[in-house]
Amino acid sequence: NAGVTQTPKFQVLKTGQSMTLQCAQDMNHEYMSWYRQDPGMGLRLIHYSVGAGITDQGEVPNGYNVSRSTTEDFPLRLLSAAPSQTSVYFCASSETDINEKLFFGSGTQLSVL
Amino acid sequence: RKEVEQDPGPFNVPEGATVAFNCTYSNSASQSFFWYRQDCRKEPKLLMSVYSSGNEDGRFTAQLNRASQYISLLIRDSKLSDSATYLCAVNRVSSASKIIFGSGTRLSIRP
Numbered sequence: 001n002a003g004v005t006q007t008p009k010f011q012v013l014k015t016g017q018s019m020t021l022q023c024a025q026d027m028n029h030e031y032m033s034w035y036r037q038d039p040g041m042g043l044r045l046i047h048y049s050v051g052a053g054i055t056d057q058g059e060v061p062n063g064y065n066v067s068r069s070t071t072e073d074f075p076l077r078l079l080s081a082a083p084s085q086t087s088v089y090f091c092a093s094s095e096t097d098i099n100e101k102l103f104f105g106s107g108t109q110l111s112v113l
Numbered sequence: 114r115k116e117v118e119q120d121p122g123p124f125n126v127p128e129g130a131t132v133a134f135n136c137t138y139s140n141s142a143s144q145s146f147f148w149y150r151q152d153c154r155k156e157p158k159l160l161m162s163v164y165s166s167g168n169e170d171g172r173f174t175a176q177l178n179r180a181s182q183y184i185s186l187l188i189r190d191s192k193l194s195d196s197a198t199y200l201c202a203v204n205r206v207s208s209a210s211k212i213i214f215g216s217g218t219r220l221s222i223r224p
Binding site: 033035040041042043044045048058059090100101102103104105106107 | 117121145147149155156157158159162200202204211212213214215216217
């Protein structure tokens, strides 16, 4: 059972470039979310989805887009990367939005130069 | 004021000691509470949920104090392997559930 799979593990971008962070889960979880983790800031919610076709903004959504076309996949798109988006990104899922025990992917370390 | 606050530490305690740390939350309507453990450069993993009646899992005990709006984690007979960052998480009650994390408390167990 793979759980939550994130790719890539590391990425370096130049300012202005765009990219997509991939997230897939094989647990048939309805709820998926993206967090970023910065030193001293903890995990901050970027976007989340309560099911296929439904997404909503978290605490820090600016500069990011998401879509949820299938239950399994929840990609995060950086539209025009900025140095302020240098961070570690975690995708997480849970069975439903009521059962809020989160399972995390292994993270993507992103540097924007 | 942050919605969920933790003492960042580090807590540096000898092996075998008992250590406890708290996490305060500001939304009195919050309903779900969790402790996660995060090792260096790894993803957070659920350690335990926190129930109103308190709960225990081996050497770990979690408590909820709704009146004072904090949760606590107690680790007894600490092991070197307990060294990690401990994150508390609280749900934000709104139109949809959002889990808000504290910044984490760093624990270091010395031999």
